[in-house]
Amino acid sequence: MMSFFLKPDGHLACSCESHQPIEIERIRMERGALENVAPFLVSRQWYRTAVVADPNTYEAAGRKLCEYFKQMGIQYQLCLLEGNEQGDVVADESTLVRAFVEIPRETDVLLAVGAGTVHDVVRFVGDKLNKRFISIPTAASVDGFTSAGAPLILRGVKKTIQACSPVAVFADLDVLSKAPAALTAAGFGDMLAKYTSLVDWQVSRWIADEPYCTEAAAVTRKALDECIIHIDRIGEGTVRGMEILMRSLIQSGLAMLWVGHSRPASGAEHHLSHFWEMELLRNHQPQVLHGSKVGVATILISRLYHRLADLDFQQHLGNLGDSSAIGNRLRDHGSEIQQLFKEIPGPDRLSHWLKKVGGSATAEELGIDSDLVQQSMKKAYHLRDRYTGLKLANDLNII
Secondary structure, eight states: OEEEEOOOOOOOSSSOOOOOOOOOOEEEEETTGGGGHHHHHHHTTOOEEEEEEOHHHIIIIIHHHHHHHHHHTOEEEEEEOOOOTTSOOOOBHHHHHHHHHHSOTTOSEEEEEESHHHHHHHHHHHHHHTOEEEEEESSSOOSOTTOSEEEEEETTEEEEEEOOOOSEEEEEHHHHHTSOHHHHHHHHHHHHTHHHHHHHHHHHHHHHOOOOOHHHHHHHHHHHHHHHHTHHHHHHTOHHHHHHHHHHHHHHHHHHHHHTSSTTTOSHHHHHHHHHHHHHHHTTOOOOOHHHHHHHHHHHHHHHHHHHHTOOGGGGGGGGTTOHHHHHHHHHHHHHHHHHHHHSOOHHHHHHHHHHTTOOOSTGGGTOOHHHHHHHHHHGGGGSSOOOHHHHHHHTTOO
16 A cells, blocks of 8 residues: 655755645555545545546546545536547647536536546646646556646647646556556556656756756656566556556656656657657557657667767767857766766667566557658657757767
């Protein structure tokens, strides 16, 4: 069982000076956690709720949750998010408008019953309506349950909008352990991405003077290490394995909350994933699970960074053009950056880990062709104004 309270603190022992208060009141992770949601609502005198789910997550947890609400005299409005022509629920304008229309103005609190997309929609809509929301994960598939960022597709472009974090999280291990294995593998892939995202954050610290939080990085790395240590249990899909994976995903989300952005958990590998997602949507192709894309992208970025680790930066500084500041930073910190690149697990090891939990290890297995992969390696870094090893490789013109 995992049950604890988090109180706003905002102070961590490092010098980044950018910590945000954590306003999540309760995180409860155990078997039967759904039974605790209604009593929590009653304790807060929230008797008018909106339950937001998709058809699958409603069956996984929403239906039972609504039955508990009836027993406790809690009113609820069910908002079922529908898929597009390909059957995918996407956090785009049409889905957001549907949620805005169906959620009653007098609602006390919103409930996000589902995985990543449902949470992205609810946290954005809740923030705009000035309504708190409660997280009810139905699969250990992403690390965004406790974060405040809402990745949305707006006019065909993937953008992360800072919105609000949940007031509480109720993760029922019985529900999580029954989730499709592909969703669990996706959650593991999202955690595996921290190998490259944490290095990218360091690269930006040295090249672009970006603030860096040692405490948030340490929390994220510890969560990642726990997943690797217990990979067999996660791959077996046991209740204990789901507890370990979900705890790690929650900790990653909390690290993002501390610093007020996604830097600890999202780097070049997420930029590739976002680029692929946008292209699939543009071509009206079925979507691929976020964590599945991110896991494969981590392998590709690892391969690139190991190339950079063996590169003689001095021979390529002329490709920087007017970016003399970057050249100076590379002269000062190039050896440190390359050492970090070397410490990232190689692509073969990452592939082995993903396969061990039942995940895909190549873009081809995800239905993403080599041309799209090559395009993303050259263009995806433009999606976010963040310095990464991928941007460095493009600045040095080695892709």
